[in-house]
Amino acid sequence: MSEPSTDRTEHTEDHLDGSGAMLKVIVFGGLDGILTMFAVVSGCAGAEISPLQTVCVTLGTLLASAFSMGYGEFISCKAERDYVESERQREEVEVEEKPNHEKQEMYEIYTQRYNFSHEDATTLVELSFRNKPFFLRHMMAEELGILLVEDELTPAKKGLSSSPVATTAQAG
Template identity: 30%
Template structure:
């Protein structure tokens, strides 16, 4: 076959086209950011509501809100770091188990991979040939086994630092919103309720747009959760606040 003929055949071969891009779903920042923002808004407006229900002065309300912001932000950041780091350590340990198996029991691991493809409908002979070829590169074989058996990608585990920073910053911003009217001079609770309600509805709507659900559903869901939490703590503060020295 001539070089010209080879080039003609290559030109006639259809090429795969990429018609869309996927968003990053493994970076480890979205969940802690969303959770941190929602938790910041709901927990701090609830804390403030409790003090308002107990007829606290605006000064005490501001102190309680600032305390809730600082304590909550550090708690969320540390909690996310420890949680994601522990998860990553467990994942690495399981990946090392798989690496050891590939080194000490390569034939069984190759057959295991072939059986996975057979279970998905690939012909046995072809499945074993694919498994054999994929197993020639140890690192590629490890990546494939980890993904197929553990649902993990060895070089793309969530970052605990990114998760902690996302949670810390998101909680801080969320917790600041119900406190902001008091910092600007408000002496009544309704401006904080209004700001937080709008922010919860907007945040809930934005989240479900990412997850392809109706925007109003997410907005109302977050608004109702926040209203319930604030209402309960306001009631607790009004019920027992006057009895606390």
């Protein structure tokens, strides 16, 4: 096994600054806004209503859609965040109250899913359990498929950001 590098030169990686978290909201809001407005304008044209009536219907749709998308994004983000937090709390209690059971679960994941030997799986479990926050995060990812991330965007911010996205896409 090779030793870790002793090269102390600073290693940097060029990643997005976290704004990538909004990509889903922007794409969904934009597509929904464009398709909704296309359908409304097409319906108005098919109904042969006046241009003024078309503008009124379009503005009403624009406002309703912006509110709907913003509120929907807020509710779904809040529900997801609440679910993740409840699972984290449950697992945290289990790690404290039933440590051997939780260690056994991770041991089985290592041996059955990743084909680690008995010795290696035991070593991994014991090493990771020494750092309980790491063990908890790792266990939630492996056992539940939940990644604990520090999301700087609150449900309210995501909800507010999807409304202007929908409005901008529809107005454009």
